[in-house]
Amino acid sequence: MIRDHFLTLVLYSVLVALFFAFLNHRDRKGFLKSVGKTLGWMVLGSVALGFLMLWTGR
Amino acid sequence: MSKPFPSWKACAVSLLTLLVPGLSHFFLGKRARAGVFFAIVCATFLLGIALHGALFPLDSPNWLFRLAAVAQIGLGVPYFLGRAIGWGPLGLLDMADVMFGYGNTFLVTAGLMNMLLMMDAFDIAVGRKE
Numbered sequence: 001m002i003r004d005h006f007l008t009l010v011l012y013s014v015l016v017a018l019f020f021a022f023l024n025h026r027d028r029k030g031f032l033k034s035v036g037k038t039l040g041w042m043v044l045g046s047v048a049l050g051f052l053m054l055w056t057g058r
Numbered sequence: 059m060s061k062p063f064p065s066w067k068a069c070a071v072s073l074l075t076l077l078v079p080g081l082s083h084f085f086l087g088k089r090a091r092a093g094v095f096f097a098i099v100c101a102t103f104l105l106g107i108a109l110h111g112a113l114f115p116l117d118s119p120n121w122l123f124r125l126a127a128v129a130q131i132g133l134g135v136p137y138f139l140g141r142a143i144g145w146g147p148l149g150l151l152d153m154a155d156v157m158f159g160y161g162n163t164f165l166v167t168a169g170l171m172n173m174l175l176m177m178d179a180f181d182i183a184v185g186r187k188e
Contacts, residue, residue: 001108008160011105019098019171022091023178026188
């Protein structure tokens, strides 16, 4: 099974992004925008937070 | 949907999601979305189990575990079925697994997603949402 932390993060983000996009948007444009925004914030935000913790934890 | 349901009926319809994720939407005629919601919630749930997450019992010794159990119970039948067949045990070996935390996150999220689906179905049934 998956042992990769980053892959798990991406999988989780994809599922959450799709769920909220389907829940809140009916139009194609709004749907794609919502998926992109949620996915971007979750993946990039988590990686940024991880680096921040790495640097401040030293 | 042509005519909004009265509150008691909308409540009953929204509870169908506890049987099968997305069943309320299916009943309300949103069949494609019901299928998508079913696939997303089931994928989240099964990934959580595969990642060695635990299906916490309500009488867990740790209050955080009890809180997680409340969220997971939002899954309804899959939670109780999973516990009945021994999925997601709260064993020491599972807790020591590096993916234990990830698995729990997936399982808690699946439960919370299902609760949101119930609320969404209620809103559609009473005519508050398309």
